Amino acid sequence: MTDAPDLGGWTHVYSGKVRDLYVPTTALDDDDTWTGDPLQHSPVVLVVASDRVSAYDQVLEPAIPGKGAMLTRLTRWWFDELPQVPNHLAYAEDDRLDVPPIPDEVADRATLCRTLDMFPIECVVRGFITGGGWKEYQATGAIGGIRLPEGLSNGDRLPEPIYTPAWKAPMGEHDENISYERTVELVGETVAEQLRALSLQVFADASAIAESRGLILADTKLEFGADREIGIVTLADEVLTSDSSRYWDAEAYATGATPELRMASFDKQIVRDWLAVNWDQDVSEEPPTLPHEIVEQTAERYRALVERLTTG
Structure with missing residues (x-):
């Protein structure tokens, strides 16, 4: 189901209907017998919004072009507009964090976040x-x-x-x-x-x-x-x-x-x-494929x- 890309320095740990989650590879044990929830082993998670679209709890085909970048841009904007509410944003410049660079291929749709329960x-x-x-x-x-x-x-x-x-x-x-x-x-x-x-x-x-x-x-x-x-x-x-x-x-x-x-x-x-x-x-049953005009209208x-x- 997922089209989560491989990202250098990051390990893909989970995909939801729309977002893919990664943790720094260094946060995981090198031991091949490692088990458990990867999110419990990392103070940060890289949230990558895909172009996938879901409705009625189903992932649909095809994806909406540019959707992941638009969702990420809007989320970042709203966090800035709502400073009175604590949010999960993390920053690579934080000296307490040891995170690899965010790859250019997902930079416009990736958000570095503190891991929460x-x-x-x-x-x-x-x-x-x-x-x-x-x-x-x-x-x-x-x-x-x-x-x-x-x-x-x-x-x-x-x-x-x-x-x-x-x-x-x-x-x-x-x-x-x-x-x-x-x-x-x-x-x-x-x-x-x-x-x-x-x-x-x-x-x-x-x-x-x-x-x-x-x-x-x-x-x-x-x-x-x-x-x-x-x-x-x-x-x-x-x-x-x-x-x-x-x-x-x-x-x-x-x-x-x-x-x-x-x-x-x-x-x-x-x-x-x-x-x-x-x-x-x-x-x-699999939901029907979205027509081209519906995809284009939604993106617009x-x-x-x-x-x-x-x-x-």
Whole structure:
């Protein structure tokens, strides 16, 4: 499945749906009998964003050209815009680190990060009702167990942003929406409250920034881990990208007569919409190949978001 490249001085240790992880080769024992989690043996990890695209927990073909570089650029930008939230960035210039150079071939899509003990929680914040949340609301009148007002329509702004976490499933399995109470069982009450508070803070701050650039941040998915030295809850992984968030054009939203016109998106909604029509989401079968025009339209939407945010 993975197209992770070989990188001099770095050892590939894991591939997710979109990202490939590497640790410095020197961090691993030379002994051929070495076993265990490589991430436990290194203070840093090189996160390389690929061009792979996923939807409904499946990796799709073909990839989106330039996607990895765009996600990385946007994540770096958001970390700079949110200095009040601790993040996992590491720097090769740090005298305490002994890391090889980042190879030029992946420099535009690689991020050097401190290794964290990740929490198995996807921290989802919704400011508008759409996607899976809309389907759940139609069926139950609630999202993630949070009762919402009657009569909402697809794309409506919620009375206030809501935190609806999910359990992060192993590769190949579906993530599972869970209650806040379940997160307390998984990570403890103190960490669960920190995850909720930090997620809502990031969403509020990012929403204000997006609004200043004529964009609506409809929802987002964040991940956090514990700093191994001091234990502080730390923002990690990709942040507020087209893969992890829904962005809409604010002017189109204000003037659109239908949900389709209102929610002019800058994310992979094009892919989701095409799959909804052309695939029954039977995970026992390979998903269909994305048409060229869908790939090109998605890449254009990703590029447009990066430009609107970072040069606005």
